[in-house]
Each structure stands twice: as C-alpha cells, then as structure tokens.
Amino acid sequence: MSLPLYTFVAGISGVFIGMILLQIFVTLSSKLAIYIDSKAEAKEK
C-alpha cells in the first residue's frame, strides 16, 4: 500500500475508532455517574 493511501486508511479509521470507543465509554461512564448519584441520593433520604 502506498504511503498516502496508508495515511488515509490509518487516519480515517483512527478517527472513527476513537470516536466509537469514546461514545461507548462516555455512555458507560454516564451510567456509572447516574448510578453513583442515585445511590448518594438514596442514602441522603
């Protein structure tokens, strides 16, 4: 594979893989945060 093509494939897949992983982990971390918040709220009550 030529260097420009390799740069393109690596770059575009890197951007999309990064964003998909980020999407997954942001969703998971949000769920964790909501769980922690609800636990803390329940304790307060």
Next chain:
Amino acid sequence: MEALLNMWSSMAFDNLYWGNFVMWGIAFLFIYLAVKKDFEPLLLLPIAFGILLVNLPSDIMTEGQGLLWRFYHYGEEWAVIPPLIFLGIGAMTDFGPVIANPKTLLLGAGAQGGVYVTFFGALAAGFTIYEAATIGIIGGADGPTTIFLAAKLAPHMMGVCAVAAYSYMALVPIIQPPIIKLLTTEKERKIRMKSMRKVSKLEKIFFPIVTCIIICLLVPDAAALIGMFCFGNLLRESGVVDRLSNTAQNELMNIVVIFLGISVGATMPAEVFLSPKVLYVFGLGIIAFSAATATGVLLAKFMNLFLKEKINPIIGAAGVSAVPMAARVAHKVGQEADKKNYLLMHAMGPNVAGVIGTAIAAGMFISVLN
C-alpha cells in the same frame, strides 16, 4: 554628505522591495477585516501586526536573536502554544450536549472526511505528503491544531495554513449554508430533535477523564492537545478550582493568543508568502472546509437510515470545529426552514466533538508520517 549617506545606509529603506509593500497591503486588509468587520479579531489583529513587522526589514525574525523568532521558536516550533490554547478551550467548553447525546461524537468524526479529501487534492497539486497533511487539516477548522501539525510536519507552511484556517473559520456563515441546503431537503431541515436530558455534575467530571485516557492511549501523538483540552475541562467541571479555570479561560488564553498571533504573522515575509503555492493552499483550504461540511451532513443523513429518533442532518455540518460559530450557523439554517426549531444545543454536540476529531486526525498524521 558622507554622514548623511552613512545614516541612510543604517536605515531600512534600501532593503524594501515591492513584495514588502504587497504584504503591508495584506496586513492592512487583515487589520480592516478585524477592526471593521469583526472577523476573528482576537487572532487576525495580532497576525496582521506580525505580518507588518516581519515585512519591515529588521532582525526581528532572525534565527537565534530576533524577538518574534523567539516567540515562534519556543511557542510554536516547540509546540507549546497550541496545547495551551487547548487548555483554555477545554476550560471554556461545556460537554453537556455530547454527554447527553453521545451519538453526536460520530458527526465530529464524519466532518474529518474533508481533511482527507483535501489531503489527496494537495498531493495531486504537487505538494509533499507532509505539506498535504498540513493543508488537509485546515478542513478541521481548528487553528491551534493546524499550527500544532504544521510545527511537526511542515514548519514552513505554518503561517499560510494558520491564516487560511482562521480566514475560513471567520467565513463559516458564508461557506456552510449553501452546502447544507444543497445536500438536504426542506423536510430534513425541519426535523425536530428531542430536547436533551439534564447532565449531572459527576457525568461532566467523568467525561474529560475518560476522553483523556481513551484518546491518549489510542493516539499518543495527540496527547499534548487532548491532554491539555481535558485538563482544562476538568478544571472547569470540578468546580473546586475556579481560580485556575478562570485563568485558563481568560488571562492565560489571552497571553498565549498574543504570542501565537504575532508570531504566526511573522512567519509570512514576502519572499515566503508571495508564491503560487500560497494560492494553492488557499484554494485547497476552501475545498477542505466545504468537503468537511459536506461529509458531516452526509454522515448525519446516513446515520438517519438506522436511527429510530432521527437527527437533523444540519447539525452534521457543525462537526467542523469552529466552536461555536458552526453550531450557530446550523441553528440559523434550521430556523430558516422552521422558526420554532432550536438546534443550537444539539449542534454543540458535533461541534465540540469536531475539536476532538480534528486533534485525533492530526495525531494520526503525526504518528504515520513523523
């Protein structure tokens, strides 16, 4: 008489040539655009003055001794200033819209398509692969990232690419609407999106930490930008270091913008700037920007094929960074189709995701080419 001649020879007039006058004209034009038209004045004004200074024959950019050379060398060639700007941007950014609707992260990636379209365009125009990557990143509409990448891959292109990036960022309200309208139907532009849920403080604290870990592991070459960006955001969202957050957003940001602007301008002496290559860069820059807008919109339309709750494809255009102007433009175009459609907060999601996407694209270029 001899004394007068000696005095004359110690002055700079003899060293002027026509190119300097052309550059003065460009500097005056930028000053006019900044002062009178309010086009990105925070950067355009220092850049314009840098252009003026470097085109007055002096040693101000002489390697190893000029004042502006020192600003440029230690600030940009050492890639110190762009990450500091990212620190400030992080401290100013509210990631609530992205956290509430993480799907919009993909739109930030989609808009990077323009970077690669232009990358190939620049290669076809005869630029080296390093120059092509630097020109391509203009499509990300992110000045600091453009400078960061140029410093690593093609330092001689830094000035012209930075000016092209900032010029096109200022022209977002002119460039984007026709492209959005061309690629969407009236019905699509009228799509109303569900209002966003409230995002808790803890979610906002988790976001920069998670983002920093994921992106820095995946693209270590983007760590300087993403690390500072996330750190700035953590300062903001933690709520316990208001002094640091305010400093990052205001004083520090203002200081680095001064050094950045004037030294970027100083990279444009007439002998460098007045070449056909520069025209190519500006031509390719507008292709980059337009293609990034188009790929963002098209990805949003593609996502709609699979989504139950449709997204308004206009917000895909906000995936080019240009925060928050691209989001405002998306909102405005949406309101032209439906006055009661409020897209601003929805568009902020892809808009801030675009900043991360461009930093990843730059990091990928560096890791492959450097």
